[in-house]
Amino acid sequence: DQQVKQxxxxxxxxxxxISILNCDYTNSMFDYFLWYKKYPAEGxxxxxxxxxxxxxxxxxxxxxxxxxxxxHLSLHIVPSQPGDSAVYFCAASALxxxxxxxxxxxxxxxxxxxxxx
Amino acid sequence: DSGVTQTPKHLITATGQRVTLxxxxxxGDLSVYWYQQSLDQGLQFLIQYYNGxxxxxxxxxxxxxxxxxxxxxxxxxxxxxxxxxxxxxFCASSPSGVSYEQYFGPGTRLTVT
Numbered sequence: 128d129q130q131v132k133q134x135x136x137x138x139x140x141x142x143x144x145i146s147i148l149n150c151d152y153t154n155s156m157f158d159y160f161l162w163y164k165k166y167p168a169e170g171x172x173x174x175x176x177x178x179x180x181x182x183x184x185x186x187x188x189x190x191x192x193x194x195x196x197x198x199h200l201s202l203h204i205v206p207s208q209p210g211d212s213a214v215y216f217c218a219a220s221a222l223x224x225x226x227x228x229x230x231x232x233x234x235x236x237x238x239x240x241x242x243x244x
Numbered sequence: 245d246s247g248v249t250q251t252p253k254h255l256i257t258a259t260g261q262r263v264t265l266x267x268x269x270x271x272g273d274l275s276v277y278w279y280q281q282s283l284d285q286g287l288q289f290l291i292q293y294y295n296g297x298x299x300x301x302x303x304x305x306x307x308x309x310x311x312x313x314x315x316x317x318x319x320x321x322x323x324x325x326x327x328x329x330x331x332x333x334f335c336a337s338s339p340s341g342v343s344y345e346q347y348f349g350p351g352t353r354l355t356v357t
Binding site for chain 1: 246279288292294300302334346347348349
């Protein structure tokens with residue numbers, strides 16, 4: 128039962144253009160969403176997050192959009208740079224659920240982003 | 245560098261054996277989380293400890309156990325190892341018991357032969 132899905136295994140964009148990474152979720156208890164970036168031989172690095180009470184959060188070149196009714200979030204990177212080439216993971220948390228869910232992040236499978244110079 | 249350290253980086257062992265993975269959280273962080281990343285799966289949450297106490301549990305096998313010590317470092321013990329346990333094991337930490345932004349270590353790659 129995959130509660131967080133990233134349906135595109137890979138994405139290739141040109142330097143300077145926009146990269147859009149998508150993520151869908153099924154658990155309506157999720158109330159906090161995060162994006163992580165991972166380079167080879169390193170652990171995931173936190174990138175940006177959004178609470179379910181918002182629909183947009185921006186940090187420099189990175190913007191996350193949340194559509195609760197569609198249970199969909201996306202990460203926009205503008206402009207894309209070659210150094211952005213990495214695996215991007217979407218993750219979700221059901222903090223409000225408490226109990227055994229507390230502290231657990233549910234991750235998608237990841238999308239490999241390649242930015243060409 | 246996230247400030248989270250994990251040892252060893254690589255581990256090769258045989259089926260049926262027992263191994264211990266170690267994690268030191270960022271300075272000041274009270275929570276430690278363990279995740280498993282297999283080849284065909286994303287990151288799977290195993291277990292969380294907060295200030296020495298178990299806080300949340302995921303799909304952790306009974307052959308696996310963890311603990312967090314008074315100095316806040318954590319160990320993940322994997323026993324009766326099977327080929328399917330081969331994976332990357334990540335430790336993450338956060339300042340409190342909530343999982344807003346967890347900071348990940350570089351991982352331990354376990355290979356069971």
